[in-house]
Amino acid sequence: MADDPTSNGTRHRLTGWGRTTPSVATVVHPPTREDVRAAFEAAGTRGLITRGLGRAYGDAAQNGGGTVLDGTALTAIGPIDGPHATITVGGGASLEAIQRAVLRTGWSLPVLPGTRHVTIGGAIASDVHGKNHHVDGSFGAHVESFTLQPPAGDHVVVTRASDAALFEATTGGMGLTGVVLAATLRLMKVETRLMRVHSERTADLDATMRALVEADATHRYSVAWLDLASPRARGRSVVTAADHARAAEAPGVSLLDEPPSWRPTVPPVVPVNLVRSAGVQLFNAGWFRRPLPSEALVPIESYAAPLDALGAWNRLYGSRGLVQYQFALPAGEETTLRAIVEAITHAPAVPALAVLKRFGPGNGAPLSFPIEGWTLAVDFPAGDPALGAFLDTLDERVAAAGGRVYLAKDARMRPEMVPLMYPRIDEWRETQARIDPTGVLTSDLDRRLHLTAGSTRSPR
Amino acid sequence: MTDATGRPRTVLVLGGGSDIGLAITHALVARSARGVILAARDTGRLDVPATALRSAGAAVETIEFDAELVDTHEQVVAHAFERARALTGDVDIAILAFGLIDEAPILEETPASAGHVAMVNFAGVVSSGLAVAQQMAAQGYGTIVVLSSLAGQRARPSLLPYAAAKAGVDAFADGLDEALLGTGVRVMTVRPGWVRSRMTEHRRSAPFATSPERVASDVLRGLDRGARVVWSPGVMRLVGAIVHYLPRPLFRLLLGSR
Ligand SMILES: Cc1cc2nc3c(=O)[nH]c(=O)nc-3n(C[C@H](O)[C@H](O)[C@H](O)COP(=O)(O)OP(=O)(O)OC[C@H]3O[C@@H](n4cnc5c(N)ncnc54)[C@H](O)[C@@H]3O)c2cc1C
Numbered sequence: 001m002a003d004d005p006t007s008n009g010t011r012h013r014l015t016g017w018g019r020t021t022p023s024v025a026t027v028v029h030p031p032t033r034e035d036v037r038a039a040f041e042a043a044g045t046r047g048l049i050t051r052g053l054g055r056a057y058g059d060a061a062q063n064g065g066g067t068v069l070d071g072t073a074l075t076a077i078g079p080i081d082g083p084h085a086t087i088t089v090g091g092g093a094s095l096e097a098i099q100r101a102v103l104r105t106g107w108s109l110p111v112l113p114g115t116r117h118v119t120i121g122g123a124i125a126s127d128v129h130g131k132n133h134h135v136d137g138s139f140g141a142h143v144e145s146f147t148l149q150p151p152a153g154d155h156v157v158v159t160r161a162s163d164a165a166l167f168e169a170t171t172g173g174m175g176l177t178g179v180v181l182a183a184t185l186r187l188m189k190v191e192t193r194l195m196r197v198h199s200e201r202t203a204d205l206d207a208t209m210r211a212l213v214e215a216d217a218t219h220r221y222s223v224a225w226l227d228l229a230s231p232r233a234r235g236r237s238v239v240t241a242a243d244h245a246r247a248a249e250a251p252g253v254s255l256l257d258e259p260p261s262w263r264p265t266v267p268p269v270v271p272v273n274l275v276r277s278a279g280v281q282l283f284n285a286g287w288f289r290r291p292l293p294s295e296a297l298v299p300i301e302s303y304a305a306p307l308d309a310l311g312a313w314n315r316l317y318g319s320r321g322l323v324q325y326q327f328a329l330p331a332g333e334e335t336t337l338r339a340i341v342e343a344i345t346h347a348p349a350v351p352a353l354a355v356l357k358r359f360g361p362g363n364g365a366p367l368s369f370p371i372e373g374w375t376l377a378v379d380f381p382a383g384d385p386a387l388g389a390f391l392d393t394l395d396e397r398v399a400a401a402g403g404r405v406y407l408a409k410d411a412r413m414r415p416e417m418v419p420l421m422y423p424r425i426d427e428w429r430e431t432q433a434r435i436d437p438t439g440v441l442t443s444d445l446d447r448r449l450h451l452t453a454g455s456t457r458s459p460r
Numbered sequence: 461m462t463d464a465t466g467r468p469r470t471v472l473v474l475g476g477g478s479d480i481g482l483a484i485t486h487a488l489v490a491r492s493a494r495g496v497i498l499a500a501r502d503t504g505r506l507d508v509p510a511t512a513l514r515s516a517g518a519a520v521e522t523i524e525f526d527a528e529l530v531d532t533h534e535q536v537v538a539h540a541f542e543r544a545r546a547l548t549g550d551v552d553i554a555i556l557a558f559g560l561i562d563e564a565p566i567l568e569e570t571p572a573s574a575g576h577v578a579m580v581n582f583a584g585v586v587s588s589g590l591a592v593a594q595q596m597a598a599q600g601y602g603t604i605v606v607l608s609s610l611a612g613q614r615a616r617p618s619l620l621p622y623a624a625a626k627a628g629v630d631a632f633a634d635g636l637d638e639a640l641l642g643t644g645v646r647v648m649t650v651r652p653g654w655v656r657s658r659m660t661e662h663r664r665s666a667p668f669a670t671s672p673e674r675v676a677s678d679v680l681r682g683l684d685r686g687a688r689v690v691w692s693p694g695v696m697r698l699v700g701a702i703v704h705y706l707p708r709p710l711f712r713l714l715l716g717s718r
Pocket of ligand 1 (some may be wrong): 115125
């Protein structure tokens with residue numbers, strides 16, 4: 001496409017991982033911090049948003065008609081500060097690259113989401129969680145400080161002590177407080193690159209929930225892969241619980257060794273658009289009944305991010321893409337969870353992949369997603385307006401129960417739901433407006449959900 | 461932004477009094493749209509449709525738009541987009557629904573009135589359509605729904621300025637869609653057959669007559685499919701091809717039989 005001489009960028013059609021809601025923006029690739037600052041100065045009336053590796057499912061890293069700042073050039077990975085157990089990395093460094101760099105010396109990032117192809121900026125902006133949330137909290141809990149380029153002025157180093165409000169508004173703030181140029185993260189010690197994983201099959205949702213509660217009492221990591229493709233599956237699942245393997249458990253396996261050739265058991269992802277519901281049900285019937293080793297030693301990344309083994313599996317959903325619906329419900333709302341799961345098995349689209357997990361307590365960031373209780377993530381093929389209306393009804397139930405939908409996954413929610421799900425949005429808006437008084441930072445997500453105070457102002 | 465499940469939020473209708481335009485808008489509001497801008501020459505005549513859309517759950521604003529005044533279109537359309545953003549956001553779908561119809565033996569029409577029909581139905585679509593395309597390209601996405609007609613497939617002498625203008629509209633919409641490649645904006649051309657509406661109430665009905673509501677549901681299905689062209693009803697695709705390729709003597713016979 002044509003170069004846009006005014007901003008030195010090129011126009012690109014962008015979507016999130018779900019490949020829905022495309023929009024065209026001017027994409028710039030600043031190689032240095034100075035160029036990041038200059039990109040703000042060159043941004044037009046449609047503003048600017050940062051994009052990492054585009055793993056948010058919806059429209060968080062898109063900005064139709066405006067500037068999208070690709071932050072993936074800021075990949076520096078500093079030396080490990082052993083005594084403090086920290087490392088300083090660029091905002092565009094991927095979790096995968098960092099893990100590769102630190103694991104060989106016996107360190108690991110303390111929070112790993114379901115894919116390693118996520119940048120540090122994206123991990124902070126969505127305050128991502130892993131399968132150890134019930135023990136270790138979300139990503140933000142392990143960030144000591146970050147360097148932020150706001151829309152105007154010099155970049156700032158932000159810590160909880162220097163500017164608690166900005167620290168928390170950026171954590172989970174969907175890129176709307178500035179560009180994370182770098183961050184200092186706490187690492188954790190590991191003795192091996194392996195996890196000891198216990199797997200267990202459950203017959204229905206109640207058994208799945210019980211198994212997760214039990215797993216969480218004794219294991220650092222846990223998650224359940226659910227079969228919701230038909231009402232008859234009743235929420236049967238495979239629950240896995242895991243811990244880092246001690247050196248003594250894996251004799252002869254050095255930290256320096258690349259993971260042994262090991263084929264991860266990939267969770268059920270099927271080309272739904274090709275085979276439709278009967279195919280998913282058949283596929284799941286096989287997957288959820290396959291022989292299961294009750295205990296295995298597995299590379300960390302294979303346990304944390306099994307879908308990465310499939311590469312661009314999102315393309316299996318065809319040209320209309322997919323919608324992931326991920327919500328959290330407070331502890332004590334098990335009845336609501338059961339009702340929603342029941343409703344999902346009758347959804348107008350076939351729920352293909354479903355993941356259930358328990359969250360530990362949330363943190364202080366106003367837009368951070370996790371709250372103590374349950375979280376369920378379900379993938380649906382997109383494109384059917386009836387699915388939209390159906391998910392609206394789930395939004396209402398989730399909000400009424402004090403829960404919320406994960407903004408990093410969303411591509412369809414209505415703006416009215418935001419203050420109900422994130423009651424501290426006004427506090428966040430205040431900090432956001434302080435750092436961005438003229439409303440330069442915006443995204444398709446922001447315009448759709450009216451997150452920033454400036455998003456409804458017209459023209460900016 | 462039209463969401464991941466194909467639900468738009470904000471709609472602009474140029475020709476806000478048009479039965480077909482309003483039927484499409486009602487269908488979009490029933491689905492998801494929450495903001496509607498109705499534009500027409502005589503905003504007073506928009507009161508009734510605006511009230512109906514409001515009771516269907518949409519916030520509605522009306523603005524003045526005269527299809528014949530091509531010099532004003534850039535500004536009027538910019539204003540419409542501004543109002544839309546203040547209401548519910550960027551314009552997801554713009555419907556170009558305005559038009560005049562004149563049915564008379566062409567040689568008895570005054571040249572001026574024939575010219576007016578051509579101005580409104582063709583030149584008005586070119587200028588306002590381009591203005592909408594530019595606004596949407598600047599927001600990086602959007603869909604333009606252009607109401608063409610089966611009549612544009614073969615101009616009948618008794619409907620000549622209208623049919624010739626629709627032929628032009630059809631060509632313009634197709635070319636505009638091509639020009640918009642890479643901007644995130646697309647154009648959908650709608651070719652209804654005979655539609656029972658206020659515009660046609662004094663005219664003789666034709667085979668396969670349809671209703672604005674039926675056209676609207678075909679348009680929504682077209683939007684879901686990402687269609688470039690929607691015939692309504694579907695059989696018009698065949699009728700269109702026939703009248704387009706029919707040798708002139710046979711076409712004359714066909715017209716004479718009605
Ligand atoms: C297969 C898969 C599994 C996943 N599993 C999990 C999971 O288990 N837990 C979980 O929490 N999430 C999960 N996610 C979601 C993913 O972790 C988040 O969406 C994450 O934000 C993506 O990071 P990214 O670098 O791709 O950012 P993008 O998707 O490009 O952007 C996401 C957000 O981050 C902002 N951003 C990006 N870079 C910067 C920067 N340098 N400075 C400021 N803001 C920035 C963007 O503006 C945007 O708002 C999963 C996604 C996939 C595809």
